Amino acid sequence: MFSEFLQYLFTGITIGATYALIALGFTLIYNASHVINFAQGEFLMIGGMATVSLTAMGVPMILAVVLAVALAGVLGIALQRFAIAPAKQADVVTLIIITIGASIFIRGLAQLVWGKEYHVMANFSSDEPIRIFGAVLNSQSLWVLGIGAVLVVALVLFFTRTLIGKAILATSMNKEAARLVGIRTQMVLMLAFMVSALLGSVAGIVVAPITFTSYDIGIILGLKGFVAAAIGGLGSGVGAVVGGLALGVVEAMAAGYLSSDYKDAVAFSMILLVLFFLPRGLFGAKVVERV
Amino acid sequence: MLNRFMQLRLRGLIVLAIILFCLPAFLSNPFHYDLATQMAIIAATVVGLNLLVGFAGQISLGHAGFFGLGAYFTGIMTGTYGWSSVPALVVGAIAVGFIAWIVGRPILRLKGHYLSMATLAVGFIIAIILNNERAITGGPDGMPVPALDLFGWELSSFGQYSLFGIEIEGYTAWYLFASVILLLAVWFAQNLIESPIGRALRSVHGSEVAARVVGVDTAKYKSLVFVISAVYASLMGSLFAHFQGFITPAVASFEFSIVLITMVVLGGMGSTYGVILGAVVLKLLPQVLADFQEVETVMFGLILMLTMIFMPKGLLPTLTAVASKKWRKKAGGAA
Numbered sequence: 228m229f230s231e232f233l234q235y236l237f238t239g240i241t242i243g244a245t246y247a248l249i250a251l252g253f254t255l256i257y258n259a260s261h262v263i264n265f266a267q268g269e270f271l272m273i274g275g276m277a278t279v280s281l282t283a284m285g286v287p288m289i290l291a292v293v294l295a296v297a298l299a300g301v302l303g304i305a306l307q308r309f310a311i312a313p314a315k316q317a318d319v320v321t322l323i324i325i326t327i328g329a330s331i332f333i334r335g336l337a338q339l340v341w342g343k344e345y346h347v348m349a350n351f352s353s354d355e356p357i358r359i360f361g362a363v364l365n366s367q368s369l370w371v372l373g374i375g376a377v378l379v380v381a382l383v384l385f386f387t388r389t390l391i392g393k394a395i396l397a398t399s400m401n402k403e404a405a406r407l408v409g410i411r412t413q414m415v416l417m418l419a420f421m422v423s424a425l426l427g428s429v430a431g432i433v434v435a436p437i438t439f440t441s442y443d444i445g446i447i448l449g450l451k452g453f454v455a456a457a458i459g460g461l462g463s464g465v466g467a468v469v470g471g472l473a474l475g476v477v478e479a480m481a482a483g484y485l486s487s488d489y490k491d492a493v494a495f496s497m498i499l500l501v502l503f504f505l506p507r508g509l510f511g512a513k514v515v516e517r518v
Numbered sequence: 519m520l521n522r523f524m525q526l527r528l529r530g531l532i533v534l535a536i537i538l539f540c541l542p543a544f545l546s547n548p549f550h551y552d553l554a555t556q557m558a559i560i561a562a563t564v565v566g567l568n569l570l571v572g573f574a575g576q577i578s579l580g581h582a583g584f585f586g587l588g589a590y591f592t593g594i595m596t597g598t599y600g601w602s603s604v605p606a607l608v609v610g611a612i613a614v615g616f617i618a619w620i621v622g623r624p625i626l627r628l629k630g631h632y633l634s635m636a637t638l639a640v641g642f643i644i645a646i647i648l649n650n651e652r653a654i655t656g657g658p659d660g661m662p663v664p665a666l667d668l669f670g671w672e673l674s675s676f677g678q679y680s681l682f683g684i685e686i687e688g689y690t691a692w693y694l695f696a697s698v699i700l701l702l703a704v705w706f707a708q709n710l711i712e713s714p715i716g717r718a719l720r721s722v723h724g725s726e727v728a729a730r731v732v733g734v735d736t737a738k739y740k741s742l743v744f745v746i747s748a749v750y751a752s753l754m755g756s757l758f759a760h761f762q763g764f765i766t767p768a769v770a771s772f773e774f775s776i777v778l779i780t781m782v783v784l785g786g787m788g789s790t791y792g793v794i795l796g797a798v799v800l801k802l803l804p805q806v807l808a809d810f811q812e813v814e815t816v817m818f819g820l821i822l823m824l825t826m827i828f829m830p831k832g833l834l835p836t837l838t839a840v841a842s843k844k845w846r847k848k849a850g851g852a853a
Contacts, residue, residue, distance in 0.1 A: 257631075263631050263634075310823055310827065313827050313828075314826065314827050314830060316830070317826070317827075317830040318830075319577070319630050319631065319634075320571065320577055320634075320779070320783055320787070321783060321826050321830050323577075323579075323634065324779070324780055324783050324784075324822065324826050325822075325823055325826045325827060327776055327780070327822070328819050328820070328821075328822030328823035328826060329819065329823055330819070331815060331818055331819030331822065332815075332816055332819030332820050332822075332823060333819070334815060334819070335813070335814070335815030335816035335817075335818070335819055336816055338815060339812060339813065339816065446772075450638075450642075450772075453635070454635075454639075457631075457632070457635045461631060461632075488646075488649075488650040489646065489650060491642070491646055492642070492643050492646040492647070495638075495639035495640075495642045495643050495646075496639070496643060498635060498636070498639045499625075499636060499639050499640070499643075502624075502625075502628055502632055502635070502636050503624045506627065506628055506632060507632070
């Protein structure tokens, strides 16, 4: 009984940590530019796929990870520079369609390069599962949680302690004012996209040994991250982490105790419930709309 | 004033009718007709979606859900329970309209990204149910749907019909039928837009608060247009199911919702004829790109991005703006 519960909890927290990282990526870009980046999931895919294929080519694991993350970072910058920036005054729907176009484009490229098959990545450390009170914990889960926690702390420090982080915050608060005090907002926006791509790709790499990876994995993972961000309240970092973990755990519990067929429906019902009762998510700021 | 609007509306409809009925001259095989019929049905769906997105300014990323509900309702009622088509699609549309009304009330209080997320979630939940209720829907493998029967008269792509003494093939008959449906859909939408309801909707798009200040019951109108666009989708989904003769949960998928909203934005939000053009272009694009097999997806994404970046108002409004500028320049030069 208890071991079963613990098992679902482990699964939920692991996958939830991934959702949290994706949600943080959404949050970062949303805060800096008020764009919902539907291509966020593709960064995950690029991270996982590039690492798998580089290691298969004989590149040492550490170097492969660095290269994959760098590739995703460049992609993030390119996305902002060539697709978002030129659209300047476009409205919400148009921007959504642009990022959807970008995600289709990236997915298409990935399919050309890597084909349609699933790719398997080895666990970072031991394949030996860890047993706790009768439940089994994949050693990779510890990597996901550990790296997730490190990234969250790093992100907090980045925003509170560094000048660049503060510049991103300032730009998100008020773009005009930020420009007046000498912040190069274009540069800041590019940085936000880059950091968000880095986050996504790292999430994609650490989770790849658990979920496998393929060219189209970004769609569903991206959407789940999006749901997590919305549950937490778009634009809130704490919300993204809480939303991600909550989504992962609820999903795993529902799959275990109710029906695995309706696992995904749980995520989408959750977002509806949260939006019905807290129209701005759990931690969303109360925004006063100016008319 | 009213007279002028009447004329304008008729002119657009007449041009569309001429295009639709001259098109068969360029269609040479059943495959072409199949594509053209699909286009007409989907264009009519998009005309309905445009009422919500283009005129009332409310985003829906789950509209395929309503299309899928209509398709499956008709499929199940005619296939499994032996209903005839017309009651199935009418009852289906009423049921879907009711669902949209129930769901729409809490959802439409949300704005912007939150609204798009909520509609996305609704669409997803519908798709997941269609996928999982295998006993009723056939699950991911889909289910067969009988041919369309209109009060005892059966319309099938494989039939032979005679129209005013002319022998026509079943696929041609389907195309003509779908064309008439599209014309009706446009006619209804255009009339709605020019009615007081349409004006109320546009005021909601402009500024909801300002609309409320002048006494527009914004909540009522938003949920009304949500229901109308869902009913459009349901009816077209039903016809699509009959036309295809087979449906899978793909008719309700997130991908299809994205295609629908892209057609609206690409063609030109708020322009009925624009969104029809969007539907045609987006439906043709994969056919054209099929020659490039391998790079199809890449090209599709690229074209989508480039059009939106350089023509954020959409194809038709941009093209007409360019055309009228040229025309004015020419006229100015002559004067």
